[in-house]
Amino acid sequence: MRRTVIYGAGLIAENIDYTELRKVFDVYAFFDRDVQKLGKQISGYTIYSDKDLIKYVLENNIECVLVAIGNIQMQNEIIAEISEKIKKHANVYVTGYQEAVFYNSLEWDELNELLSSQNIDDCLFDAGFFWSSYSYFYYSNSKLVEIFHQRGSRCIMVFPEKDSLEWSFAGVDNLRRIIRIINDLKKKDIICIFKSNHILEKCEIKLCFGLGYDHHYIPFGMDFGPDRKNVLIQVTPIRTHLYHSGMSKKETKNSSYNEQVLRSIDYYIGSEYFCDWICKNNELWQKKVLRFGYPRLDNLYESINEDVELPDNWKERCKGKTVFLSTVIDPRPLFKFFTAENPERVMIWRPHPLTLKRENYIDEIMKYEEEYSVIIDMLPNYYASCSISDALISNLEVSLNLNYLFYNKPILCILRGTEDGDYEEQAWYKAMYKATGMQEIGDFIKMIGDGKDYQKEEMQVYRDYMTTGFDGKVCERIYYFFQN
The missing domain is CATH 3.40.50.11720 (3-Deoxy-D-manno-octulosonic-acid transferase, N-terminal domain)
Incomplete structure (x- = not known):
């Protein structure tokens, strides 16, 4: 076990598989140049200023510095810079995260x-x-x-x-x-x-x-x-x-x-x-x-036109209910619509694959199945949840939205107010219902529960354009x- 700190507190650091990493590296802290990140934490580890790195390494007998930077050239430059500074004071192993993450794998x-x-x-x-x-x-x-x-x-x-x-x-x-x-x-x-x-x-x-x-x-x-x-x-x-x-x-x-x-x-x-x-x-x-x-x-064409194998517990929990598939980043605000007071509906939530790498995350989200009328979809692909669901609730940037258009079922896109770009001009956006608050989300859920799709005809022209050439060939x- 090497006493280790990680330089770089960005996207890579947030998605590190710490279960695997801790088999070899005893992580102490993060360091970053971005002053807005200082004092915050990633998986319980505090983020410090890069200016304090050398002092921290010496005072805590750190043996290894992992540099987790997405730009390879920049990462190599930082490795060289840190190595040059540290070698004057201590024998510390400085390397890129990609070299270390599969150490002893x-x-x-x-x-x-x-x-x-x-x-x-x-x-x-x-x-x-x-x-x-x-x-x-x-x-x-x-x-x-x-x-x-x-x-x-x-x-x-x-x-x-x-x-x-x-x-x-x-x-x-x-x-x-x-x-x-x-x-x-x-x-x-x-x-x-x-x-x-x-x-x-x-x-x-x-x-x-x-x-x-x-x-x-x-x-x-x-x-x-x-x-x-x-x-x-x-x-x-x-x-x-x-x-x-x-x-x-x-x-x-x-x-x-x-x-x-x-x-x-x-x-x-x-x-x-x-x-x-x-x-x-x-x-x-x-x-x-x-x-x-x-x-x-x-592959999508074959899955839609063939019987998809469903898990046995799904069949039992979804029987006779309106089924909503959700791929929203944080589904917890939606759970209020899927409680014991609403026995006629169930939600299948499919978390983003990269989020599943976070330590203990799977254990955390599986508890939702016990507390709410929710199924956590951990299957390798989304064919089962798409086939059994009656509608999709998602966010703007989730690419599954567009594949779900081929199922010819309603989609609700929840906007968070931070979106940018010209998406409002796009046909795929016009083929979906939109919501900015809980009232609109509730209205959509009720509409689907009533077996309605009020804007289907006006949305169909955009859906047809998006799904041109869908023939399995x-x-x-x-x-x-x-x-x-």
């Missing part, structure tokens, strides 16, 4: 072995799929890989660089799922490697598919041969945070769809709506967008286009 060792050990005799590939380190990206887009593989295309799977901060942010449970995915792919003779593997430099790849959050998953600096085409694919329902942050024409120069990306990408594949949105910001994209839909819609269209 068998999962990380196994993943390293799987992604570093494969030899490539024939370096010519028909398709290369460049992924995020989050396993749900694979599950959402797996059908595209399956179609290319089943039709005889030689495929290579490329995961982020070994030292990418994404791995540590994704967590140990995610590593276990990635390992299962890689083992299954290897059985099909599909090559799986890190993007930082030097073998990749020798490869010729005809189609480079980017299947992560952004365009940068495709290594533009590598030469994959004269036939190479770069294809960026929409992986989520829509990048809702673009609207949430006020994305506009002027701001696209710093976005995933700027002039530089436009020159680097040969095709962009997405929903008709999102392709229209990109072209509205820059009409030059018109020559490169393919309005085929996005791969995860095929997105991956077929993509494969056919590139083969012909």
Whole structure:
């Protein structure tokens, strides 16, 4: 157990899996440059000024400083700076969080072995799929890989660089799922490697598919041969945070769809709506967008058109009741509508996956099932809760809102008053009911309980636009286009 402090009290620090970290590191405190954070706490640890770091380290015999900064270059600079200051006084280990979080982790060792050990005799590939380190990206887009593989295309799977901060942010449970995915792919003779593997430099790849959050998953600096085409694919329902942050024409120069990306990408594949949105910001994209839909819609189509397996306790608790699915960040204000005084309704709450990494969080939220008419949805995907529910209650930036449009059920978007952007102009926003207070939330719940949907007809035109091309054949269209 190393006596440890953490430098950086931002998003990474808030999402650290402390259950895993405490197996090796005895955490004492946080340090940060932001004066507004000083004195506050993360998981019970106080945040101090970075100016007090050296003094604190010496007075408390600290053995290790973990630097948790999202920008890798900045993180390395801070590591060098702290190391230079401390070495004059004590022998303290200073390292990046991504190196330390999987310290002594068998999962990380196994993943390293799987992604570093494969030899490539024939370096010519028909398709290369460049992924995020989050396993749900694979599950959402797996059908595209399956179609290319089943039709005889030689495929290579490329995961982020070994030292990418994404791995540590994704967590140990995610590593276990990635390992299962890689083992299954290897059985099909599909090559799986890190993007930082030097073998990749020798490869010729005809189609480079980017299947992560952004365009940068495709290594533009590598030469994959004269036939190479770069294809960026929409992986989520829509990048809702673009609207949430006020994305506009002027701001696209710093976005995933700027002039530089436009020159680097040969095709962009997405929903008709999102392709229209990109072209509205820059009409030059018109020559490169393919309005085929996005791969995860095929899995969604199958889930809607097949019987989804429901947990037995769900069937019993939902029988004869109006079922509300909620993905709001903090559902507690809604619980007043789901008490013993309202036996005719039940709420399924699906917490955001990243929040589940917080220590003791699962134990905390499971208590809600005992106190209220609430079910906590911990299933791997949302198909069960979407299929059994009668309506969705959510917040603006939750991407599930847009997938729920395909179920043709009412959606209530709760606005918190801090939203920014041009979301009010968007079709997906116009396809939802809105609420800013408890009275409007209560009115929506009553309306659904009465079996009503007062604005369905006027919202349907926007819903139809958002769900164009929903036929379970997105991956077929993509494969056919590139083969012909």
